[in-house]
Structures are given as C-alpha cells and as structure tokens.
Amino acid sequence: MKDKCGVVGVRFDAEKNRDAAALYIYYALQALQHRGQESSGISVTNGSSVLSDKGMGLVADYFSRERLQKLAGYAGIGHVRYSTTGGSRLENSQPFSVTYKNGTISIAHNGNLVNYRELKKELEAQGRIFTSDSDTEVIAQMLARELIRNDIVEAVRETMKRLVGSYSLVILIGDCVIGVRDPLGFKPLCIGHVDNGYVLASESAAIDTLNGELVRDVAPGEMVILGEKIESHRLLRCKNHAHCMFEYVYFARPDSIMDGRLVYKVRHKIGQTLAAECPTKADIVSPVPDSGITSAIGYSTGSKIPYAEALIKNRYVNRTFIMPAQELRETAVRLKLNTVRSNIEGKNVILIDDSIVRGTTSRRIIDLVRRSGAKEIHARIGSPPIISPCYLGIDMATREELIAAHKTVKGVEFLIGANSLYYISLDGLVSAIGIPREDLCTGCLTGVYPIEIPGEKCEDKQLKLNQFVPE
Ligand code: AMP
Numbered sequence: 001m002k003d004k005c006g007v008v009g010v011r012f013d014a015e016k017n018r019d020a021a022a023l024y025i026y027y028a029l030q031a032l033q034h035r036g037q038e039s040s041g042i043s044v045t046n047g048s049s050v051l052s053d054k055g056m057g058l059v060a061d062y063f064s065r066e067r068l069q070k071l072a073g074y075a076g077i078g079h080v081r082y083s084t085t086g087g088s089r090l091e092n093s094q095p096f097s098v099t100y101k102n103g104t105i106s107i108a109h110n111g112n113l114v115n116y117r118e119l120k121k122e123l124e125a126q127g128r129i130f131t132s133d134s135d136t137e138v139i140a141q142m143l144a145r146e147l148i149r150n151d152i153v154e155a156v157r158e159t160m161k162r163l164v165g166s167y168s169l170v171i172l173i174g175d176c177v178i179g180v181r182d183p184l185g186f187k188p189l190c191i192g193h194v195d196n197g198y199v200l201a202s203e204s205a206a207i208d209t210l211n212g213e214l215v216r217d218v219a220p221g222e223m224v225i226l227g228e229k230i231e232s233h234r235l236l237r238c239k240n241h242a243h244c245m246f247e248y249v250y251f252a253r254p255d256s257i258m259d260g261r262l263v264y265k266v267r268h269k270i271g272q273t274l275a276a277e278c279p280t281k282a283d284i285v286s287p288v289p290d291s292g293i294t295s296a297i298g299y300s301t302g303s304k305i306p307y308a309e310a311l312i313k314n315r316y317v318n319r320t321f322i323m324p325a326q327e328l329r330e331t332a333v334r335l336k337l338n339t340v341r342s343n344i345e346g347k348n349v350i351l352i353d354d355s356i357v358r359g360t361t362s363r364r365i366i367d368l369v370r371r372s373g374a375k376e377i378h379a380r381i382g383s384p385p386i387i388s389p390c391y392l393g394i395d396m397a398t399r400e401e402l403i404a405a406h407k408t409v410k411g412v413e414f415l416i417g418a419n420s421l422y423y424i425s426l427d428g429l430v431s432a433i434g435i436p437r438e439d440l441c442t443g444c445l446t447g448v449y450p451i452e453i454p455g456e457k458c459e460d461k462q463l464k465l466n467q468f469v470p471e
Contacts (some may be wrong), residue, residue, distance in 0.1 A: 001210065002083055004035060004036060004081060004082050004110070004251065004393060004394055004395050005035055005036045005080060005082060005094075005108075005109065005110040005111075005201070005202075005209055005393075006029065006032030006034075006035030006036055006079070006110060006201075006202045006203070006206075007032075007077070007108045007109070007110050007168060007169070007170045007189070007201070007202050008025050008029055008032065008077065008078040008079075008108075008170065008199070008200065008201050008202070008274045009024050009076070009077045009078075009108075009170035009171075009172070009175070009178075009179060009199065009200035009201075010024045010028070010075065010076055010077075010175040010177065010194075010195055010197060010199050010200075010229070011074070011075045011175075011177040011198050011199075011226035012074040012075065012196050012354045013074070013196045013197060014047060014074045014075075014299065015179075016196040016330065017074055017195075017196045017197060017446055018046070018072070018073075018074050019046075019072040019073065019074070020074070021071075021073045021074055021075055021076040022068050022072070022073065022076060023042050023068060023172055024070035024166075024194070024199070024210055025076055025078035025403070026042065026043050026050070026063055026068055026078070026209075027061060027078070027209055027210060028078065028199065028201055028206040028209060028210055029078045029079075029080050029206075029210070030059045030060060030436050031074040031201075031203075031205050031206040031208075031209035031253075032057060032080055032201065032202055032203060032205075032206050033059060033080060033249070034251075034253060035080055035082065035110070035202060035203075036079075036080035036081040036082035037057075037058055037080070037082055038056065038057075038081050038082045039054060039055065039056045039057065039062075039064065039079075039080070039081045039090065039092075039093035039094075039306050040054065040055065040057065040058065040059040040062050040078070040079065040080050040081070040093075040107070040328035041053065041054025041055070041077045041078065041079050041081075041093050041094050041095050042054070042063070042068075042071055042076060042077070042079075042095070043076055043077055043078075043095040043097060043106035043108075043172055044071045044072070044073030044074075044075065044076030044172075045073045045074075045075050045174075045175050046072055046073040046074065046078065047073075047074070047171060047175050050097065050103070050104045050106060051070065051071050051072070051073060052069055052095060052097055052106065053070070053071060054079075054090070054093045054094065054095065055089060055090065055093070056093070059080060061179045066354045068231050071213055074173060074175070075172065075175045075176070075177050076177070077095050077106060077107075077108050077170040077171070077172045077177060078095070078108065079093075079094035079095055079108035079109075081093055081094055081395075082395065084099075088131075091132045091135065091161075092106070092132045092134045094108045094109065094134075094136055095107060095108040095172070096108070096109075096132070096134065096136045096137050096140050096448055097140070098137070098140045098144050099144070100143075100144035100147045100148075101147065101148060101406075102147070102174070103173075103174065104172075104173075105140055105143055105144060105147075105171060105172070105173050106171070106172040106173075107139060107143070107169060107170070107171045107172075108136070108169065108170050108171075108379050109135070109136040109139060109168070109169050110164055110165040110166075110167070110168045110169075110187045110189075110202055110393065111165060111166030111167050111182065111186060111187045111256050111383050111392065111393040112135065112166055112173065112393040112397065113135040113139070113160075113163055113164065113165035113166075113167065113394055113424060114164045114165040114391055114392075114451065114452075114453055115137065115163070115164040115165065116135035116138045116165070119162060119163075120138050122330070123138065123141050123142065123145070128141050129212055132385060133179065135165075136230040137182070137190065139159065139163065139167065139169065139240075140231065140302070142159045142162060142163075143155055143159050143171070145467070146158045151177070152173060152176075152225075153223065153225075153233050153235070155424055156180060156223050156233075156235060157233075157235040158180070158234070160180070160183070160221075160235055160236055161236070162453070163182070163450070164451060165182070165186075165391070165392060165393075166182055166184070166186030166187050166244070166392040166393045167180070167181075167182045167187070167189040167244075168181050168182070168185075168188065168202065168218075169181075169187040172188075175227070175323055176225050176226060176227040177225075177226040177227075178201065178223060178224065178225050178226070178227070179191065179200040179218050179222075179223070179224040180218075180222075180223045180224075180235075181218045181219065181220055181221065182220065182221070183220050183221035183237065183238045183312055184220055184238055184240075184241050184242035184243075184441070184450060184451070185219070185220030185221075185241040185242065185243050185259070186242055186243065186244050186392050186393060186441055186456070187202070187393055188202055188203060188217070188243075188247060188248075188252065188256075188258045188259065189201070189202060189217065189218040189228055189245060190202075190203070190207065190214060190215075190216065190217045190223060190257075190258075191214075191215045191216055191217075191218060191230075192204065192206075192207030192212040192213060192214050192215055192219060193212055193213045193215050194207075194210050194211065194212035194213075195211075197226075198215075198226045198230060200214055200218070200224065200226070200377045200426050203252055203253055203332075204256045204257045204258070205253045205255050205256040208255070210346070214257060217258070217259050217260070219234065220237075220238065220241050221234055221235055221236035221237050221238065222234050225233050227399075229382075232426050240269070240438045240439050240450075241439040241440075242439070242441035242450035242451075243258075243259055243435055243439060243440050243441065243442065244392065244393065244394065244431065244440075244441050245383070245430075245433060245440050245441065245442055245445070246265055246355075246383070246390070246394050246396075246444065247263075248261070248266045248267070248432075248433050249267075249270070249354050249382055249383045249429070250291055250354040250355055250382075250383070251394065254267055254293075254294050259435065261433065261434055261435070263370075264294055265292035265351070266363070266432055266433050266434070267295045267298065267354075267382065268294055268295070268297060268298035268301070269298060269432035269434075270295045270298060270382040270424060270428075270429065270432045271294070271295035271296060271297060271298025271299035271300070271301070271302060271352060271382070272298045272299065272301060272302035272432075272443060273298075273301035273302075273424055273428040273429075273431070273432050274295070274298075274302075274352070274380045274381075274382065274422065274424050274428075275298075275299045275302035275305075276302060276423070277424065277425060278378075278380065278422040279303070280303075280347065280350060280378050280420070280422075282305050282347075282348040282349060282350045282376070282378060283305070283306075283347040283348050283349070284299045284305065284306055284307070284308040284310065284344075284347055284348075284349055284350070285299045285303065285305045285306070285307055285308075285349075285350040285352065286307070286308055286309055286310035286311065286341060286343070286351055286352070287309070287311075287349070287351075287352050287353075288313070288351060288352065288353040288354075288361075288362075288365055289309070289311055289337070290313060291353065291354040291355075292351075292352040292353045292354055292382070293374045295352050295354065295382045295448040296352040299350065299352055299380065304314055305349075305350065306325045306410035307375050308340075308343045309340055309343060310339060310340060310343050310344050310349055310351065310369055310372075310374075311337050311338070311339055311340070311365065311369070312337070312338050312339075312340060313336065313369070314336055314337070314338070314382060316333060317335050317336050327328075333364045333365075333368060333412060334368070337368065339368055339371075339372040341367060341372045341373060344369055344372045344374045345372065345373035345374075346373060346375055347374060347375060348374075348375050348376040348378070349369060349374045349377050349378070350378045350380055351365070351366070351369065351377055351378065351380070351418075352382065352426060353365075353379065353380075353381055353382065354380055354381070354382045354383060355381060355382065355383045355385070355386060356385070356403060356412065356416070357402065357403070358401050358402070358403055359403035359412060359415055359416055362379060362416040362418075363415065363416045363417060366379065366416050366418055367417060370417065376419040376420075377417075377419055378418065378419055378420045378421075378422075379413075379416060379418040379420070379421045379422070380421075380422050380424075381421070381422070381423045381424065382421065382424055382429075383424060383429060383445070384424060384425065384426045384429060384445045385404030385409065385412070385422050385423050385445070385447075386402055386404055386405075386444050386445060387402060387404050387405045387444070387445065387447055388402070388405065388443060388444050388445075388446070388447040388456070389402070389444065390443065391443070392441060392442050392443065392449075394444070396444065403415065409421055409422075409423065415417065426442065426445060430442075436467075443456075
C-alpha cells in the first residue's frame with residue numbers, strides 16, 4: 001500500500017496549556033490537507049490516558065467542535081491519509097494505537113515500507129495479531145516488541161534498523177511526542193516552536209499556520225523527543241540521503257521550506273530552466289492550475305513571454321467522478337477547469353504542468369484549450385518523464401499506466417495532442433532543487449532506486465541503506 005500522507009505532533013508545557021493540543025493539531029492537519037484527503041485522525045494525552053478519534057473524510061468535515069472538545073490534552077499527534085491502492089478503509093486510517101507493557105503507543109506515518117510483508121510475517125509467527133493491512137501497524141508492533149527489552153531510544157533504533165523504505169513518523173508515547181525520519185530522509189519532517197510548546201510537521205506551512213516558527217528539519221536518521229525538554233538522537237547515519245524529488249515538483253505546498261529549500265523558489269527555477277532549455281516562441285505562458293502556477297511564473301520571467309491564465313480551476317470540485325457518456329465526461333472536465341477564451345483565441349500558448357503521469361489529464365486539458373481557439377499549444381513539463389513506479393510513498397501509478405514508460409517523447413506528444421512537448425532535463429531539475437543528485441531519490445525518473453526493491457534496479461555504487469555510519 002502506498003500512502004502519501006501528512007503528519008503532525010504537538011507538545012505543550014502541561015502547566016501552561018493543558019487542553020489545546022487537539023485544536024492545534026486540527027489546524028495543522030488542515031494546512032496539510034493537500035497531502036491526504038481520505039481520512040483524518042488525532043490522538044492526544046492528558047498525561048494519564050490516550051484519547052483518539054479518526055474517521056473518513058476531510059479534517060474539517062470529520063472533526064466537529066464536539067469531537068474536538070472530547071480530545072482534551074497537552075500532547076498529541078495527527079494524520080491525514082490518502083491511498084488509492086485498495087486500502088481505503090477506516091481500519092487503515094491513523095494514528096495507529098497498540099498497547100505495550102507501560103501503556104499505549106500511537107503512531108502516524110508518512111511513507112511506505114518496502115519490506116513490510118516480511119516483517120509482518122515475522123511478527124505474526126511470534127503471535128502478534130494485526131487489525132489492518134497497513135505498514136504503520138507493523139512499525140507500531142515492532143516498537144512494542146522492542147520496548148519489552150529496551151528503553152525508548154534503543155527501541156526506536158532497533159526498530160529502524162529493520163525498516164526498509166520511507167518513513168517520517170510521529171509517535172505519542174507516555175506524554176512525549178517523538179519524531180523519527182528514516183536514514184535516507186525520503187519524506188519531509190520539521191520541527192517548529194509555538195507559544196508554550198513545540199510542533200513536528202510534514203511541512204513548515206503547518207507551523208506557519210499555527211503562528212509558530214520553523215526551528216529546523218528533523219535530520220535523516222534522527223529521533224527527536226518532545227517532552228519536558230527537547231532531546232535529539234542521531235540514531236542512524238547514511239553516507240548519502242534520498243530526498244523525494246517529487247515533493248518539490250508537485251506534492252508539497254510552494255510556501256513550505258523543506259530541507260532548507262523554499263518549494264516556491266524551486267518551482268520558479270524549474271520554470272526558468274524550462275524556458276532556457278527549450279526556447280519557444282509564443283504569445284502567452286499559462287499554468288495548468290494549481291500545480292503549474294509557480295513554474296509558469298518562472299517560465300514567464302525567464303522567457304519574457306507574458307503570463308496569462310488560459311484555465312481557471314473550480315476549487316470546490318475534488319475528483320472527476322466517472323460518468324459513462326462521452327458528452328458528460330466533457331462536462332466533468334469543464335466542471336473542474338474552464339478556459340479564459342480571450343487569452344487563448346488565435347494565440348500560441350505555452351502550457352506548463354508539473355508532471356505527466358498517465359497522460360489523461362494533459363490530453364483532456366489540451367483538447368479543452370484547443371477547442372477554445374488556441375493556434376498552437378506547447379506543453380512544457382516540470383519533471384522529466386516518469387518511467388518507473390514509486391515504491392516509497394508517492395501514490396503514482398503502476399508501470400503499465402505510466403505513459404512515458406511505454407512511449408517516446410514524440411509518442412506522448414502525439415497522444416496528448418500538443419504541437420510540441422518538452423520535459424525538463426534531469427540535470428536541470430536537480431540544479432533547480434539545489435540538492436546534489438546523490439542525495440535525491442529519482443527512482444521514478446531513472447528506474448534506479450536508492451534502496452533494494454525486488455525486481456528493480458538499485459544504485460549499485462551506493463546501496464545507501466547499507467552504509468550506516470555509526471553515531
Ligand atoms: P495524469 O497524467 O492524467 O495521470 O495526471 C497528471 C497530473 O496529476 C499532474 O499534472 C499532477 O498535477 C497530478 N499528479 C501528479 N502526481 C500525482 C499523484 N501522485 N496524485 C495525484 N495527482 C497527481
């Protein structure tokens with residue numbers, strides 16, 4: 001199961017703010033709603049017991065005032081979840097709670113474990129019973145097992161040594177909130193400071209929302225304990241990291257700072273790079289909203305071609321529901337996106353989008369823009385062709401579904417109906433992100449992954465996960 005998710009942890013000084021953790025988590029989760037819309041959950045503690053509530057749907061839809069009022073506590077964690085691969089069930093929603101010798105562990109996870117089936121089998125053979133098919137429960141059960149013989153720091157270290165894959169975790173144990181980031185740092189996690197307390201969040205935009213201040217990123221392989229004071233333990237170190245490039249391209253909010261880079265700046269640079277790599281004559285440059293906006297502004301700055309919106313997005317429609325008749329399918333697309341005809345008619349349009357996955361969206365959009373009278377449409381894409389699946393936490397598509405896995409650039413150009421198509425180069429993308437290539441995961445672009453994945457190629461010079469450098 002592949003989850004793209006958002007996590008939050010909040011720990012207040014118990015004397016100064018006894019009840020507010022859930023409300024802070026609620027707002028932070030709303031700031032991270034783009035990372036998952038399927039289910040939401042919050043677990044808090046008042047120092048003696050753990051109170052949890054989780055359900056399907058958006059944070060603001062599920063959590064009523066009454067639900068929140070029942071969650072009085074000064075420390076807690078929260079989660080928003082999105083999964084399309086069969087796991088859309090309440091029992092897979094998070095935080096996940098298991099009992100251990102001293103009480104309850106609640107855990108929320110962003111990422112995907114590659115070896116979770118093996119680990120699950122091992123735990124089942126030892127008599128542990130699972131209530132979900134989520135890899136997060138495997139982490140929770142492993143941690144509970146390790147806590148029988150170790151203190152919390154050693155228990156987390158021993159658990160991490162067994163986990164292969166991506167994981168940014170927030171854990172509620174006793175009245176401590178713990179943040180853990182996998183040793184390759186696939187998924188983001190950062191620490192912030194708020195009045196009378198500290199916050200952990202997938203993205204810094206959530207900290208801004210709480211009127212807090214970003215302190216720093218949790219380092220790859222680091223465990224941070226928010227308790228009476230803050231403790232940091234660097235549990236595992238690898239020679240290189242493997243930050244997910246797709247967070248910068250599409251997934252994260254542009255106003256978030258991840259691993260020291262403002263996502264807005266990266267996307268702006270992606271646009272400038274596209275303009276420099278493939279100069280094109282046109283009358284306007286337009287984004288596919290919302291994900292192409294920042295790169296289209298960058299493209300316009302770089303090319304001096306005026307920025308104008310060819311498309312307007314209806315923000316209140318979430319999914320293109322399946323409608324059988326062709327003419328109604330067209331209505332479904334137009335319900336989500338409409339064109340600004342006067343910006344398009346008789347013009348040569350450069351259309352900027354962040355990525356092409358299956359190619360369906362581009363094809364429909366280009367068709368829409370053409371019907372509104374565009375003379376030429378030149379598609380420019382902010383990531384190189386996606387040729388291989390993601391096993392590490394972005395819910396993308398299977399290899400069969402990935403259009404660039406089967407077609408050349410010319411083939412994709414023909415299929416989406418563009419006059420021309422250009423994808424940013426891998427070097428151009430890496431330099432726009434500003435992180436050395438050996439510290440990025442580009443598995444979906446190259447088919448070569450930073451860790452071993454059965455049936456796939458692995459970076460043979462650096463099996464990153466096997467290069468633990470002792471603390
Ligand atoms: P398509 O090529 O039809 O699969 O759609 C690609 C578009 O969907 C891109 O332009 C992105 O804006 C968006 N997108 C890319 N990756 C994802 C993802 N993992 N989940 C949801 N939407 C995505």
